[in-house]
Amino acid sequence: MTDPKRLLADFRRDGFAVVPPITPHEIWAPLTGELPSVLAEEGPQRFFEEDGTSVRAVYGLHRRGGPWQALAERSPLTALARLLLGEDMYVYQWKVNPKAARRGERWQWHRDFDFWRATDGMPRPAALTAAVFLDEVTGENGPLRLIPGTHTDRPEEPAPSGGPGREEGDWAWITSSRLAYALPDPSTEELARTRGVYEATGPAGTVVFFHGNLVHSSGPNRSPHTRTLALISYNAVSNAPPAGHPGARPDCFVNHDAKPLPVEGLRAVP
Numbered sequence: 571m572t573d574p575k576r577l578l579a580d581f582r583r584d585g586f587a588v589v590p591p592i593t594p595h596e597i598w599a600p601l602t603g604e605l606p607s608v609l610a611e612e613g614p615q616r617f618f619e620e621d622g623t624s625v626r627a628v629y630g631l632h633r634r635g636g637p638w639q640a641l642a643e644r645s646p647l648t649a650l651a652r653l654l655l656g657e658d659m660y661v662y663q664w665k666v667n668p669k670a671a672r673r674g675e676r677w678q679w680h681r682d683f684d685f686w687r688a689t690d691g692m693p694r695p696a697a698l699t700a701a702v703f704l705d706e707v708t709g710e711n712g713p714l715r716l717i718p719g720t721h722t723d724r725p726e727e728p729a730p731s732g733g734p735g736r737e738e739g740d741w742a743w744i745t746s747s748r749l750a751y752a753l754p755d756p757s758t759e760e761l762a763r764t765r766g767v768y769e770a771t772g773p774a775g776t777v778v779f780f781h782g783n784l785v786h787s788s789g790p791n792r793s794p795h796t797r798t799l800a801l802i803s804y805n806a807v808s809n810a811p812p813a814g815h816p817g818a819r820p821d822c823f824v825n826h827d828a829k830p831l832p833v834e835g836l837r838a839v840p
């Protein structure tokens with residue numbers, strides 16, 4: 571049983587909260603069944619590792635319906651996200667990162683909000699992500715690493731640090747193993763030393779909720795076990811990016827329909 575008060579206290583203090591597998595298996599397990607066809611689908615929503623063959627990320631799952639929609643919009647996870655965000659919300663971004671066995675690469679230290687502001691013009695970091703483990707995550711297969719307390723820092727808007735070029739229609743800069751808004755290693759290592767790093771491991775079905783401003787990363791996966799994460803990002807309706815923001819990502823990446831998810835039943839936290 572998850573104590574919602576404790577979760578909220580963890581989330582407010584640390585910027586993340588870890589929930590053991592409370593979402594019923596019947597709700598998240600069908601995703602693993604559909605995953606091979608999701609990864610096989612060609613299109614701009616799909617990105618590869620630098621080896622050119624292993625899928626690194628697939629966006630746009632808010633358009634898929636079925637079990638993808640059920641997990642994001644009508645599950646115990648939805649209720650918890652609503653509780654932690656504390657406002658009417660909608661699914662902003664829904665993606666899968668299938669960090670492939672032996673081939674999956676790192677995600678550098680970053681704040682998601684830096685990308686969401688730079689791409690879509692999100693006004694504030696009033697958003698959070700539910701990372702659902704679709705595989706067991708261990709210390710060996712590239713777990714998420716989170717620096718507690720960094721969600722309340724308000725750093726200057728960073729300049730892009732590099733990564734792939736930004737030709738029109740090429741979105742590799744948001745998702746490559748050389749991220750455009752990666753945080754500089756020396757200052758982040760210092761941050762990690764002083765505040766500590768939490769490595770999020772656990773069985774399939776575990777959920778980590780983390781704040782849109784929280785500093786996080788993950789290492790490469792050299793183990794024989796794939797580490798698939800389902801990453802559902804919820805944004806406050808009051809924080810929807812302005813329509814027509816120049817350069818905003820198309821619907822195959824993010825949802826532009828900021829209609830609030832129905833709250834009926836969602837306040838009933840398990």
Ligand code: SIN
Nearest residue numbers: 667677714787788799
């Ligand atoms: C992310 O930062 O979007 C996810 C990183 C990961 O898949 O480990």
Ligand code: MN
Nearest residue numbers: 680681682786
């Ligand atoms: Mn991220």
